[in-house]
Amino acid sequence: MDGVRPLRLLQLTDCHLLAAPDGMVKGCVTQQSLEQAIHAALDGGPAADAVLATGDLSQDGSREAYRRLRALLGALDVPVLCIPGNHDDPDVMEPELGRPPFRYCGDHALGAWRLVLLSTWDGDRGGGRLSAAELERLDQALSDSTEPHVLVVLHHHPVPCGSWLDRVGLENADEFFAVTDRCARVRGIVWGHVHQVYESHRRGVRMLGTPSTCFQFVPRVLHSDVDPDAGPAWRWLELAPDGRITTRVEWAHNATRPS
Numbered sequence: 001m002d003g004v005r006p007l008r009l010l011q012l013t014d015c016h017l018l019a020a021p022d023g024m025v026k027g028c029v030t031q032q033s034l035e036q037a038i039h040a041a042l043d044g045g046p047a048a049d050a051v052l053a054t055g056d057l058s059q060d061g062s063r064e065a066y067r068r069l070r071a072l073l074g075a076l077d078v079p080v081l082c083i084p085g086n087h088d089d090p091d092v093m094e095p096e097l098g099r100p101p102f103r104y105c106g107d108h109a110l111g112a113w114r115l116v117l118l119s120t121w122d123g124d125r126g127g128g129r130l131s132a133a134e135l136e137r138l139d140q141a142l143s144d145s146t147e148p149h150v151l152v153v154l155h156h157h158p159v160p161c162g163s164w165l166d167r168v169g170l171e172n173a174d175e176f177f178a179v180t181d182r183c184a185r186v187r188g189i190v191w192g193h194v195h196q197v198y199e200s201h202r203r204g205v206r207m208l209g210t211p212s213t214c215f216q217f218v219p220r221v222l223h224s225d226v227d228p229d230a231g232p233a234w235r236w237l238e239l240a241p242d243g244r245i246t247t248r249v250e251w252a253h254n255a256t257r258p259s
Contacts, residue, residue, distance in 0.1 A: 006238035006246065007111045010041055010048035012073075013155075013192030013234075014056040014212035016087065017065035025059050026226050028214045031068065033252075037213040037232040038072060040252045050078050050110060052237075054192040054210070055085025055155030057093070061124075066096035074101060081108060084121040085155040085193060086128060086168075107141040112241040114145040114185075120156040126168035128156030128193075130176055138176075142183040149243045150186045157191050161198040161209050162220045169193070180205070188245045190237070197233075197249050206245050210235040 016030045017023070023030065042048070051073055058065035073080045082097045082104050084090045098104035107116040116138055120128030130138070142150060158173035160166045170176060180186050181203065188206040195217040198209030216230035231252045238246040 004241065006240045007113055008046060008049045009052055009237040009239065010050075011052040011054060011190065011192075011210050011235040011237060012037065012041075012213050013052075013054040013210050014085065014195060014214065015053075015069065016056055016059040016212070016214055017069055018059050019062035019064040021068065023059070026215050030059065030214045033214040033232045034069075034072065036252050037234050038076075040232070041234045041236075041250065042076075048076065048078055051076060051080045052115075052153055052190070053080055053082040053097075054153060054190070055083050055120075056087045056192065056212075057082065057085070057097075058089070059087050061087065061089025061092055063092050063096060066093055070096060070102065077101065079103060079108075081115060081117055081153070083117050083153060083155055084119055086121060086124050086126055088121065090119065090121055107137075107145065109145070109147055111239070112147055112243075113149045113151055113239050114141065114147040116141045116150060116152050118152065118154040120154050120170055122171075126165075127171050128154075128169070129171045130154075135175055135179055139179045139182075142179065142186070145185075148185060149239065150183065151237075151239060151245075152180060152186060152189045154189070154191050156193050157198070157209055158189065159200070159202065159207060161194045161196065163194045163196055163217060164222055164224055165194050165217070187239075187243050188237075190235075199247075206247070208235065208237075208247060211249060
């Protein structure tokens with residue numbers, strides 16, 4: 001990165017890899033769909049400066065799943081910033097995805113931006129929660145960092161997204177926003193978990209939910225109905241030196257769908 005052009009991030013989320021490379025979740029071979037997403041995302045376009053891997057990277061929390069993910073994303077030769085989702089096993093994930101070029105949670109300076117990666121993991125029960133230690137770490141990172149712009153990254157959604165998963169989002173979102181609202185440098189908050197597109201603004205901050213690299217859920221229904229017409233997806237984020245965020249969601253087969 002030259003410090004003038006935007007920082008280009010590729011967000012991949014909810015890969016749901018299993019110990020077996022041909023393992024399936026909801027009728028989807030998740031290793032195959034992840035490979036399809038990576039290849040389509042990077043086909044002929046500019047490279048990413050970093051990858052955001054925003055949780056539920058494994059469905060079963062297996063070492064084998066994380067090692068295959070490491071092989072796939074490590075081959076991109078850019079930093080891969082990882083956080084756990086509710087299906088992940090942090091005790092297994094961190095040793096496998098905490099070594100360069102991978103980084104597990106923490107906060108990281110990239111150009112004019114500070115990226116704060118949070119763990120909302122609270123066991124494999126669906127919902128998520130920021131522990132007191134994570135809230136304190138967020139507050140400290142926002143207080144201590146000197147970059148003019150901040151992107152906060154988490155797995156569970158802090159606002160309702162029109163999903164059946166709204167009942168298992170970030171349980172202490174009020175405590176989270178009490179911290180982020182104190183920092184005028186926060187420009188965006190991005191997450192996974194919901195397997196659908198979400199985009200809005202809250203107090204001038206971009207709020208971005210990203211669909212999965214495997215299956216998607218039908219929005220605005222009460223049950224976990226899979227959308228048969230929505231395939232693997234990913235999000236590009238361009239973080240400009242002046243604080244602007246340009247973003248789009250793309251789908252395999254080169255079909256960009258509206259939010």
